Amino acid sequence: MSDATPPPMDTNAPQRTAPSDSVLIIRCQHGDREAFNLLVQRYERVVFNFAYRLAGGYDDANDVAQEAFVRAYSAIHTFRGDAAFSTWLFRITTNIYLDEKKRRKLRNYASLDDLVSLEDSSVGRQIEDTSPTPADIVTANERSGIIAKAIQGLPDMQRAMVVLYHIEHKAYDEIADILDLPIGTVKSRLNRARLALKDKLYEYRELF
Amino acid sequence: MTCDQSHLLFTDLYEDALPAVVKLQAEHHLVACAMCSGSYARFSMAMTLLDEPVAELEAPQSLRANVLARIAELPDPAASTLPRRSFALWSFFDHRQVKLAISCVSAILIVGLAALDLSTPGPNVSSGVATGVPPPPNIAYNYRGPFQGFSVTSKSGKVYHNFSFQLPPGLPSASVSAYILQDDRALADDEALSDTTSASLAWTDSQPLVGNESISIPIAVVSDIPDASTLALLIKCTGEDGNAKERKDVAFVPLDNFRRSVAIPRGSNLLTVLRAAAASQDINIILDDSAVRSLASNSYAAPAGVDGASPLSALIAEQTRLVVIPHGGNTYAIVAP
Numbered sequence: 001m002s003d004a005t006p007p008p009m010d011t012n013a014p015q016r017t018a019p020s021d022s023v024l025i026i027r028c029q030h031g032d033r034e035a036f037n038l039l040v041q042r043y044e045r046v047v048f049n050f051a052y053r054l055a056g057g058y059d060d061a062n063d064v065a066q067e068a069f070v071r072a073y074s075a076i077h078t079f080r081g082d083a084a085f086s087t088w089l090f091r092i093t094t095n096i097y098l099d100e101k102k103r104r105k106l107r108n109y110a111s112l113d114d115l116v117s118l119e120d121s122s123v124g125r126q127i128e129d130t131s132p133t134p135a136d137i138v139t140a141n142e143r144s145g146i147i148a149k150a151i152q153g154l155p156d157m158q159r160a161m162v163v164l165y166h167i168e169h170k171a172y173d174e175i176a177d178i179l180d181l182p183i184g185t186v187k188s189r190l191n192r193a194r195l196a197l198k199d200k201l202y203e204y205r206e207l208f
Numbered sequence: 209m210t211c212d213q214s215h216l217l218f219t220d221l222y223e224d225a226l227p228a229v230v231k232l233q234a235e236h237h238l239v240a241c242a243m244c245s246g247s248y249a250r251f252s253m254a255m256t257l258l259d260e261p262v263a264e265l266e267a268p269q270s271l272r273a274n275v276l277a278r279i280a281e282l283p284d285p286a287a288s289t290l291p292r293r294s295f296a297l298w299s300f301f302d303h304r305q306v307k308l309a310i311s312c313v314s315a316i317l318i319v320g321l322a323a324l325d326l327s328t329p330g331p332n333v334s335s336g337v338a339t340g341v342p343p344p345p346n347i348a349y350n351y352r353g354p355f356q357g358f359s360v361t362s363k364s365g366k367v368y369h370n371f372s373f374q375l376p377p378g379l380p381s382a383s384v385s386a387y388i389l390q391d392d393r394a395l396a397d398d399e400a401l402s403d404t405t406s407a408s409l410a411w412t413d414s415q416p417l418v419g420n421e422s423i424s425i426p427i428a429v430v431s432d433i434p435d436a437s438t439l440a441l442l443i444k445c446t447g448e449d450g451n452a453k454e455r456k457d458v459a460f461v462p463l464d465n466f467r468r469s470v471a472i473p474r475g476s477n478l479l480t481v482l483r484a485a486a487a488s489q490d491i492n493i494i495l496d497d498s499a500v501r502s503l504a505s506n507s508y509a510a511p512a513g514v515d516g517a518s519p520l521s522a523l524i525a526e527q528t529r530l531v532v533i534p535h536g537g538n539t540y541a542i543v544a545p
Contacts (some may be wrong), residue, residue, distance in 0.1 A: 066278070073279045194251060195251065201250070
């Protein structure tokens with residue numbers, strides 16, 4: 001070894017910082033639930049907001065976020081650190097959201113011709129129109145409200161991409177990692193989502 | 209260019225990611241086509257709107273409580289199979305810790321003064337470097353070579369680590385750097401180690417290599433480091449032609465519970481370490497079996513200026529529970545009485 005002198009270490013007062021994700025994760029992997037509590041505390045806001053942008057509703061977002069953390073805990077021993085923990089959480093959250101949407105679609109399949117029984121009569125099924133009404137627009141008289149509604153109108157996967165890119169500010173490669181898609185697919189689908197959004201948002205151009 | 213083709217390029221055009229020729233074609237099309245031009249204007253407006261900051265919501269107060277209540281009913285993940293790691297460093301510390309304690313009173317330890325260039329008091333590994341600690345999530349660990357190491361532990365729990373890595377043959381030189389990773393700083397890759405906001409260089413060295421030669425890595429002085437930090441050892445091997453083709457291996461050592469350590473200057477040998485430790489009347493030397501085997505298989509010469517065993521043995525005999533005896537030539541054995 002050479003005789004090079006090492007840089008002097010800073011021996012000033014110690015700075016106590018929170019444990020890193022990797023340390024908390026390994027503690028979790030060894031059964032430390034308090035460490036997982038800290039991870040939830042650290043990421044609950046991020047995960048909830050992501051879930052909220054996907055699901056479009058407070059309660060649904062709460063359910064998705066909660067399920068995401070529980071699933072993360074159950075699978076924490078499989079986390080190898082190949083990606084950031086936050087990326088892993090995003091992936092789990094997205095999968096839960098997409099799975100749940102699929103499940104609901106299957107569960108809610110019903111014929112428009114079915115009659116819905118009331119107490120003393122029956123009426124034709126009415127399907128809720130989730131597109132924004134003029135009243136909605138007045139209520140959501142904010143750009144963010146309009147944008148959120150436009151995003152909600154996208155197909156699930158495109159919505160996930162738009163949320164990840166434009167709201168969570170993830171890079172293409174990270175989105176590819178989260179959604180387990182090639183980067184080229186991410187870019188082409190995101191382009192398609194943006195083309196759809198441009199028309200949706202253009203409908204409200206007078207509000208901007 | 210058709211209108212459909214033009215639309216496919218909107219994102220790349222907006223992000224200025226098109227090759228010059230294609231960009232020119234797309235722009236020409238937009239000039240010539242009123243429909244696409246309007247469409248691109250709407251696209252640009254949408255992009256601007258999408259990039260506006262969005263207000264964040266607070267997570268529901270019940271969220272964490274519900275999560276914790278649910279996981280309380282789940283089996284302990286520790287009962288599941290932990291990820292297997294091929295990195296010998298982690299498994300090394302798994303079982304060696306036990307051996308360290310057992311060997312405390314009985315081992316006869318052959319220690320070469322010159323080779324033990326212990327410039328670094330390290331962390332207390334009793335709870336930190338335990339099992340299966342993953343590397344920082346955004347850097348893939350890629351050292352696959354053999355690993356050896358040993359620790360010198362003081363009574364107060366300070367541990368002095370010495371790591372050695374067997375590097376592949378044909379590498380004329382190698383440099384090794386130890387970095388303290390700052391908690392909660394994301395590292396995109398090993399280059400980020402040079403970013404002082406993410407990692408601080410604790411120690412670095414380089415040396416020429418001849419063939420299949422191992423290098424010894426004394427870990428740097430660690431002092432007043434916040435707990436839950438990580439030490440990254442970055443090994444760079446320069447190619448035979450001396451150019452920048454490098455093999456980079458990064459080993460990560462999680463260092464919990466850093467508190468204090470004795471600052472020992474680089475260039476110090478074991479004697480200096482012992483002096484510093486003995487000065488605090490606080491020394492106990494423990495080497496694990498592999499270290500003993502490693503050291504015993506080599507012949508180490510006492511550094512120039514060290515006269516026989518007298519200074520060291522006197523020092524240790526007076527102030528510690530260990531003694532030093534000559535072990536042929538300029539090598540010594542540190543013996544637990």
